[in-house]
């Protein structure tokens with residue numbers, strides 16, 4: 329995706345607080361390659377829980393990835409908890425998350441469905457607002473069906489990304505760095521990646537240009553890259569993260585962390601290619617995200633930014 333790659337490259341070339349250690353990166357890729365770390369776990373969690381109905385699976389992913397952000401402020405509730413809660417709703421009553429039903433849903437019903445034990449879950453009112461907004465867009469432009477958004481993209485990931493980031497406010501994940509627009513598009517790209525992975529590139533999951541997606545700049549992948557010294561932070565930034573001091577959305581720190589994560593994954597992909605292992609950026613992402621998840625209690629803390637984008 330040239331918007332994301334090109335704008336993140338500019339940030340990486342001009343970063344003051346974050347540096348990519350290319351030697352460390354090469355060393356890591358060789359280690360991962362030898363230990364087959366790039367054979368990431370296939371994500372087939374969806375089918376076994378949603379009976380393989382592809383429309384229901386993409387509806388589930390649209391809801392999930394409209395809400396898939398900022399879990400860190402709340403202990404004992406992570407991505408997996410949200411994924412399971414939404415899946416349970418779909419198993420009990422798939423109509424509940426159709427756009428028409430969401431527009432009739434009260435905030436209390438929403439909170440009870442997805443965050444029953446956390447009435448004050450971080451950004452919970454934002455999550456409800458984003459879901460209602462997305463439902464209004466589906467009703468207004470896509471006859472209330474997310475599957476019509478996918479069909480409008482005609483098997484192009486680039487087209488689907490463009491529709492998601494132009495029609496849905498919640499997916500407009502970009503920032504301004506030294507006056508320039510910098511694109512990340514984390515949740516819209518992860519939504520496309522999830523549709524592709526869950527449907528194994530078939531049917532509604534068939535994209536002729538899936539390789540245009542970049543990694544999904546969240547807070548877990550930079551965390552593992554920092555732990556492995558692939559991403560090096562200046563002392564001030566490293567101390568803020570070590571002391572779990574919040575970093576503002578849109579700050580140079582935050583943008584440089586996210587943009588250098590995007591570029592580091594591109595460089596990792598190139599190193600794998602030199603070893604004869606062709607991977608898409610999303611496959612490198614999944615490998616790193618799973619590593620970060622597994623090690624999350626034993627590695628340096630991740631950066632803490634309150635955001636609806638990741």
Ligand SMILES: Nc1nc2c(c(CN[C@H]3C=C[C@H](O)[C@@H]3O)cn2[C@@H]2O[C@H](COP(=O)(O)O)[C@@H](O)[C@H]2O)c(=O)[nH]1
Nearest residue numbers: 371396397398399400406407544546547548549617638
């Ligand atoms: N870069 C990247 N970020 C990802 C994911 C996922 C999970 N997705 C896969 C898993 C199964 C499905 O097949 C999905 O493909 C969640 N996140 C982000 O992490 C953060 C959540 O972390 P914690 O607080 O520990 O739950 C939060 O920002 C969330 O948005 C990914 O894959 N890549």
